Amino acid sequence: MASRRRMLLKVIILGDSGVGKTSLMNQYVNRKFSNQYKATIGADFLTKEVQFEDRLFTLQIWDTAGQERFQSLGVAFYRGADCCVLVHDVNVMKSFENLNNWREEFLIQASPSDPENFPFVVLGNKIDIDGGNSRVVSEKKAKAWCASKGNIPYFETSAKDGFNVEAAFQCIAKNALKNEPEEEIYLPETIDVGGGGRNQRSSGCEC
């Protein structure tokens, strides 16, 4: 019974091809990691229940395809998102530079009501590679960018080791939740019944 009363949060993961979006998701949900790379086609969906401050939520995670040729989903995909996760590979500068494009693309497509305050979370992934020797995007640099975009929370993660993944998603859930509007917004949305009904009465039914 109680399970039906949970809240559902839609989380979208964006980022360049091969930065580890699917791996992060799988590490988080299944605590599994595979070294094999497979391009996500279209999208993957994952659900995970999270508990946050004594409330149960269902995260509906939309893992998108990084490869451009699969990016034909557009608005449909981003519509109604509660939080957007931007992922880059700390070992690939290009993937970091593209974060800006991803963010803007999202804001255009999803057109959230309050774009300034829409919750994003940035993840710098693959910090495990080569013991961190091959990394090209410094934490400082990433944090600076996040700060310039309205203090986006930043996490350094390793989908392979599972490092920081749980913490990152906790933050994602928290931010998604913060953005959830008050429930009663629809209450004043009553319509003039009497009028509507009476008008209808004269026109009757077409049957």
Add this chain to the structure above:
Amino acid sequence: MESDSNSSIDLNPDSLNTNSPPDNFKFWSLNESNNVKDSEHVSNHEVSAGLANGSLYDNLDQIEEPQIEKPVPCDSMIVAEAFEVVDEVGKSCSSPSSAGYVGERGSSEVVNGSLYTNLDQIEEPQTELSVPSDPIPVAEAFDGVSEVGQSSFVQRENSELEFDAHSSPSSSGYVGERGVGVASIRMRSLLYALAFSFSCRNGLKVLCLIGEGSCGPSSTSEIEEVVDSDADGDVIPQENTINDFSDSASWVPGKRHIDEDDASISWRKRKKHFFVLSHSGKPIYSRYGDEHKLAGFSATLQAIISFVENGEDRVKFVRAGKHLVVFLVKGPIYLVCISCTEESHEALTGQLELLYGQLMSALVQGGEDLYEEKAYGDILEFLDYLFSSIPVLIERLGRTRPDPNREDRMTWIYNNTLGSNVDKDKEKVGKMLDDEKRELSQGLKTECSGEAGINSLEKEIKYTSADESSDGLNSLSHVLDSSGDVNEMLLILTKSVNRCFEKNPKFDMTPLLGGTDAVFSSLIHSFSWNPSTFLHAYTCLPLAYPTRQAAGSILQDVADSGVLFAILMCKHKVVSLVGAQKASLHPDDMLLLANFVLSSESFRQGEIWFKEEEEEEKEEAKGGGDDDNDDKVEEENLRVSKTSESFSPICLPRYNPMAFLYAYVHYLDVDTYLMLLTTSSDAFYHLKDCRIRIEMVLLKSNVLSEVQRSILEGGLHVEDLPIDPSPRTVSLSPHLGQEKITTESSERTRESSFGIGGPAGLWHFIYRSINLDQYVASEFSSPINSSNQQKRLYRAYQKLYASMHDKGTAPHKTQFRRDENYALLCWITQDFELYAAFDPLADKALAIKTCNRVCQWVRDVENEIFLLGSSPFSW
């Protein structure tokens, strides 16, 4: 289309060529030599499909040991089949040219055959990429597509198949992930299939296994079941038992299998799924399983719909093997049906339309459930919510009464909501000013955030008992718990829901619908037993003409006094129905309304707490006295009434989808209920008065006891079909007239339960009067006894109906069709439609003769089985 099976129809050549002399009847008479042409093309089309697929399925229902199976025609073994996407615009999707299509099918057979062969050998399909499948032919089938991504796609398909058959969740390379891969793979293959069907110009190049996993959650083929039986032993038989049970006559409303999700084999085997989701992919309703656990699945559905929408197109349905995936987009609400029941996509779309209508009518309901929902959440939040909505409630009720004493206001709301307030203050009631409302809400909030209040409310919530306590809040929770009026709080309609979604695509509608699961489940259930759902007609309880007249005249009285519709119903059957002036009620709306009332516990069992009127007056005289005393008075005077009355906003989508009416619902006895519909939100007391008047008249004129009698006796029995109809003299069906005959006939019925139905092998019939928008169906009798047999017959009727009303082919007048289950005869004139089911061995000439007699019989007793005359339907 799909029915290119080679299995032939068992048409008896002898019966086709019989040359018996034509019967002559006065009115419509079916003359076999002239009129009845075996519409062979129709038969071929429909029946062959039935033989290949549907009938076998239905047989499965009956078979006790499902291991024993009939040989399956080759075609139906194919699980993955070519894809068929039908688009409305028809521009981009002109690709599947029929010739090329068939060709594709051929190749898919080969491919799948090999896949299956492999499957049988696999024991432990843990590692996905090591599946000894044969991807090469598949890849070849992807004509010209040779990218790396493609071939990996193909392999994934294989792995999915493996997944399906063995229930070991391994897919997309992440061994052991559960639920996840299902959705993702599904997404991939489906999107790919769609993408390809849209992009390939030379016909469909996509072989997609969505029949199994992508979209076909339920069992798709005999083969699959065999494989499963091998792997899982007893699982399948058990599953069938469950299905049988849930479909049986002892159908209990409410949602079942809540524990399932799209990773459960049992879930995937369900024959007919219904999903409602929002345009952002958030689940709203699922027939089976937990909506939240199916979030990935509904996201998939959303992606499919949206993908096509992105191309400024619209997907209507997708056929995948035996599965038909039907989509219906209603603004921000998406409805999807996935079925392997052999029903046509038109039929399923019709069902989705009804489901949407019910959704709209149910949206205004659910206040009670909101309460329940919040009870498990945050109490404080609930209170906030509740009290912020009370001003709305008050405004809606239009019965506000300014009073400085907050406690008293609370009590007052309580009294009003319970609907037993005296009318005398009604005149004084005016609309509250905005600031007053705010003040009130503020006041209530403050008051209720007191600890005692919360505690007692919490207690109430937990036990939901009728436990009186000396707290104003307590009474409020009673209101929430039991009164239909509380639904006033949630007046949401199409328009406003759409607006909500526009404003905020994240809008989560589930809380609004909380607890209305039963309404949807019950409607979906009725798709398999209630002919109203496809005939678009309603049926009446058989009653002697004067009895129905008596009921009609009192309803007419009421209708003249400002009630839009007055409907007296007994379960799903109409006793009498009256509409004001020109207003008319669509049969679909009646179906939804009846379903809504019958499946909502709050109407039926709502034990309404109210006070004796005198006592209440006393209390009112006290005015704003001591709170404690007030509450004590309340406590003493509360009593439970079993005959509940409810006043609820309801939307009748066929009448006006943009507005709603108010329905006053009152159960007169266990089965019989009165519905008074009005446009005015403050008509509660008027309707209550009307009801009291109606109830008195009905009791006096013995209508209610006649209704009970009719329930016991049932309607038309095929066994009672007059052998030698002498029109105009023998006008009464035996059991509708004198009591003596009644007993005889019921005895006969009992005897004949060992027999073979009516004369000439007549088993059952449905007669639909086109002018009246009504139908009458004979009672089920031997050999159509079990609910599965009944369901199968309904499906057969449904198909027959669809084939007769298919706009593509010329309108048919008659159809005679014979398969292993029935000989079906359909006959359509401008006045009526007759659907009759005979023994499959029945003689055709005799069957035609019998149909003529049935029509004559129906006409002879039409006074009793139909609502005639002043009906709003006779325009």
